[in-house]
Amino acid sequence: MTSGLDVRGITHRYGKKTALNDIGFSLDKGTFCALLGPNGAGKSTLFSILTRLFVPDAGEVMIAGHSLAREPGKALARIGVVFQQPTLDLDLTVRRNLKYFAALHGLAGKDADRRIETSLEQVNMAERAGEKVRALNGGHRRRMEIARALLHDPVVLLLDEPTVGLDAETRNSITGHVHNLASEQGLTVLWATHLVDEVRANDQLVVLHEGRIQADGSAAEIAGDTPLQARFLEMTGGGE
Numbered sequence: 001m002t003s004g005l006d007v008r009g010i011t012h013r014y015g016k017k018t019a020l021n022d023i024g025f026s027l028d029k030g031t032f033c034a035l036l037g038p039n040g041a042g043k044s045t046l047f048s049i050l051t052r053l054f055v056p057d058a059g060e061v062m063i064a065g066h067s068l069a070r071e072p073g074k075a076l077a078r079i080g081v082v083f084q085q086p087t088l089d090l091d092l093t094v095r096r097n098l099k100y101f102a103a104l105h106g107l108a109g110k111d112a113d114r115r116i117e118t119s120l121e122q123v124n125m126a127e128r129a130g131e132k133v134r135a136l137n138g139g140h141r142r143r144m145e146i147a148r149a150l151l152h153d154p155v156v157l158l159l160d161e162p163t164v165g166l167d168a169e170t171r172n173s174i175t176g177h178v179h180n181l182a183s184e185q186g187l188t189v190l191w192a193t194h195l196v197d198e199v200r201a202n203d204q205l206v207v208l209h210e211g212r213i214q215a216d217g218s219a220a221e222i223a224g225d226t227p228l229q230a231r232f233l234e235m236t237g238g239g240e
């Protein structure tokens, strides 16, 4: 068993529509995995299952060795999530926003202060703690949301298309930061995207299309002699 994330035989239907069809993959601790799929592939459905918004029709999810179905409290305590839509209070400072979320995790006083400090350092944002979120650019707001997802010291970090709306340079910088969280700090990262240029050669790559896994392995191996973009289009029948 991996100590990161194990997804086994997940099937999920919306009425007659099968959104996920027997999905399975494993991420070892400290792995950065890109979950690549065109719109409608099933990425959001999978994230809803991993965060227990939906219970799947079949299959099992293990997070850091805990079953999401049988030990939901323990499993969920080990995941941090960055959603597609930002949910920060723009009129509060970075620190105030984080204090609020620390309290939701049951963290208060000095413990909360320490975790806030550490999380901000993890995304190189410590010097911004006193600024109002409204004054931050899009990239810094995104980093702050990553810091928020790290507050309770999770083992697995889930990010659902975290670079939506950011320019190329900022996307590159955020992608780099999160790769470092995996390689230097041992976080297990699942990064959902439809953008091939966010995938690096050494990443684990899971390609999802129409609810099925088309490939699972190292990005370099999956690409082979072909540029990854071309391989991706081959596997997804021309893309979106």
Ligand SMILES: Nc1ncnc2c1ncn2[C@@H]1O[C@H](COP(=O)(O)OP(=O)(O)OP(=O)(O)O)[C@@H](O)[C@H]1O
Pocket (backbone or CB within 6 Å): 014, 017, 018, 019, 037, 038, 039, 040, 041, 042, 043, 044, 045, 046
């Ligand atoms: N509530 C729903 N009822 C019926 N079908 C749905 C529902 N939600 C999603 N679907 C369908 O399930 C499939 C997977 O959708 P999902 O939103 O998980 O894909 P996605 O890869 O996250 O795409 P996107 O990037 O556009 O969000 C799609 O065909 C979608 O139309």
